[in-house]
Amino acid sequence: MxxxxxxxxxxxxxxxxxxxxxxxxxxxxxxxxxxxxxxxxxxxxxxxxxxxxxxxxxxxxxxxxxxxxxxxxxxxxxxxxxxxxxxxxxxxxxxxxxxxxxxxxxxxxxxxxxxxxxxxxxxxxxxxxxxxxxxxxxxxxxxxxxxxxxxxxxxxxxxxxxxxxxxxxPIKTQRRIAAFLDEKTARIDALIEKKRALLDRLAEKRQALITQTVTKGLDAGVQMKPSGLNWLGEIPEHWNVRRLRFFMACRTINGLYKPKEQFDNSGVPFIQMGEAFRSESFQGGTEDRVLATEDEVKQWGLHEGDFLIARRSLVFDGSGKSVRIESISEPHLFESSMIRLRIKNPEKYSRFLSYYFQSQVGRAFFLAITKQVTISGIDSQQLKNIPTLLPPAKEAHDISNFLMDAERRFGEIVQRIETSVVRLKEYRSALITTVVNGESLPN
Structure with missing residues (x-):
């Protein structure tokens, strides 16, 4: 043997x-x-x-x-x-x-x-x-x-x-082990599914809170008026509806195409689609760097408060997704599937617009201008005409702070649930190994 x-x-x-x-x-x-x-x-x-x-x-x-x-x-x-x-x-x-x-x-x-x-x-x-x-x-x-x-x-x-x-x-023991693991893992899987369902409900609640706050404000007793747009309904009486171009500091610009020979570890960070949209804000962290001229960095570089908008996507829902650029330690460029949107007075309205773009209303306006062919896409000219809400600057600031605090609370809850899911999966794997090794046999 x-x-x-x-x-x-x-x-x-x-x-x-x-x-x-x-x-x-x-x-x-x-x-x-x-x-x-x-x-x-x-x-x-x-x-x-x-x-x-x-x-x-x-x-x-x-x-x-x-x-x-x-x-x-x-x-x-x-x-x-x-x-x-x-x-x-x-x-x-x-x-x-x-x-x-x-x-x-x-x-x-x-x-x-x-x-x-x-x-x-x-x-x-x-x-x-x-x-x-x-x-x-x-x-x-x-x-x-x-x-x-x-x-x-x-x-x-x-x-x-x-x-x-x-x-x-022995074959009888094999069958007893299999039946035991069928039952035990089914219970674990059911608990994992409940936690995932809870994460889905939290995501829905977060989306609803953002939508309610950026369209109705923080004062439940405020006088309302018709917005003139079906998707918006009524808005606070002292708010205005403006086209997105009202907020823009300069024209939109599509990202850069860089050939493979210009990818170089000594170059400038180059943001790809998957890296940009990992979350609703970008704080740095790219896999690729590219060689770039001073003029390219000047023209396509990103500033804090800028937005990157998904110009095209393989899936319809991905089109028009937005990410706000946070403070970054060095110049960054971005690839051609995205549009840069630069806002006037970003310290006043950039965070509010970030939440507005994430809201159900904002997403509906973005998807309404998405062209569906082989790849879903957005025309930057149409992007400028998306209806956007304009509260007073202080109120926009207060709304942003309120939602940032809510985001932190949501994030803490989500982290706890995700950690418990990871631990359940680890327990499931350990249980399987322990039982099939005979270390803990079912009765």
């Missing part, structure tokens, strides 16, 4: 009596799928269980919506889904996404395992549900991750999967 590597022994620890450590290939048939998404007229129509179906689901069930595809008769015999199989992700852009499993709950002869996945077909000595939990446990999952090869894309070969070591208790 081949000696078990010490790193594997250490990972599994001291197993209970009657348990063993064995190579997976002795207890499961392992196949990697070559069924692609191409539909051919000379093949048989099928449905495909693809990478995302496995990645986002613990179980593969018949009620799922699968992609339409085609396959040969030989492929159908080899890769059709059957009860008790475990499908894992074998290819990924990140090594940490390798070996994620999903259990097949029923025979599905018309559904095939798609490309970038592998099928584990257990023998009668290995329970499929137990195997799916094994794949989530650190000792086995880490073997998959470390065996994956690649730089920009990682792949797990059949040899590594077949020769991975598993903890193997």
């Amino acid at each position: 081949t000696a078990i590597p010490s790193v594997v022994q250490l990972a599994y620890g001291d197993l209970p009596e009657g348990w063993d450590i064995q190579k997976l290939k002795f207890f499961a048939t392992i196949r990697t799928s070559n069924v692609d998404k191409t539909v051919s007229d000379d093949e048989i129509p099928v449905e495909l269980c693809n990478y995302t179906d496995v990645y986002y689901n613990d179980r593969i069930v018949p009620s799922m919506e699968f992609m339409r595809g085609s396959a040969t008769a030989a492929e159908i015999r080899k890769f059709r889904l059957q009860f008790g199989q475990v499908i894992i992700t074998k290819d990924s852009e990140g090594w940490d996404d390798i070996g994620i499993p999903a259990l097949v709950t029923e025979d599905m002869p018309g559904v095939l395992c798609g490309y970038h996945l592998a099928i584990f077909d257990p023998t009668n000595k290995l329970d499929g549900n137990y195997l799916s939990w094994l794949c989530r446990s650190a000792p086995l999952n880490n073997q998959f991750k470390t065996a994956a090869n690649g730089v920009t894309r990682f792949g797990l070969g059949q040899h590594a999967m077949k020769n991975a070591y598993i903890a193997l208790p």
Whole structure:
């Protein structure tokens, strides 16, 4: 018998009596799928269980919506889904996404395992549900991750999967462990979902508070008047409606296009779309720097109180998103998918406008001028004509301070909830590993 590597022994620890450590290939048939998404007229129509179906689901069930595809008769015999199989992700852009499993709950002869996945077909000595939990446990999952090869894309070969070591208790114990983990993790997952739902409700409450405050003000007893715009409704009597160009200190300007040869670590920070819209304010932190002339920095540089507006987006809701530039320690440039908006008297109105742009009303005005073609986009000329509210400068300042305080309170609550979600996930992972290692067996 081949000696078990010490790193594997250490990972599994001291197993209970009657348990063993064995190579997976002795207890499961392992196949990697070559069924692609191409539909051919000379093949048989099928449905495909693809990478995302496995990645986002613990179980593969018949009620799922699968992609339409085609396959040969030989492929159908080899890769059709059957009860008790475990499908894992074998290819990924990140090594940490390798070996994620999903259990097949029923025979599905018309559904095939798609490309970038592998099928584990257990023998009668290995329970499929137990195997799916094994794949989530650190000792086995880490073997998959470390065996994956690649730089920009990682792949797990059949040899590594077949020769991975598993903890193997008696079959009755396997089933008891699987049933226990089904129940316990379902409770944990339900609690995580409740916390995520609470985060969604907090986000809705935050949005509602911003919208109410920037359109109605802080004084509940103030006299109101019609705004003349359906989306705005009534506004405080002493407020005015102005086009956005009223606030502008200069014309809008689209960002710079910089070719690859001008990217240089000694250059000026260059803000990309994903970096700009991580939150509603930008305080620095870019991955890229570019070579730039003094004139380019002068023309496209950013000041505190400026706004960057998403000029185009792959998704409709992303168009017109805004971010306010906070204090930054050095000049920054921005890429061509964004528009810079510079405000007169930013100390008076920039923060108020930031909240107005985030409000439901502000977003509605931005989306109303978005052109939907292949990529959603905004015309900077139309941007200047977006209706904007103008309260007195002191009131705008008070509203901004009120919302900043509310943001801090929301942020503290959100942070506590997100921390508890992380801890629940860590507990879930630790529980799986502890139980499948036999350290804490269910009664």
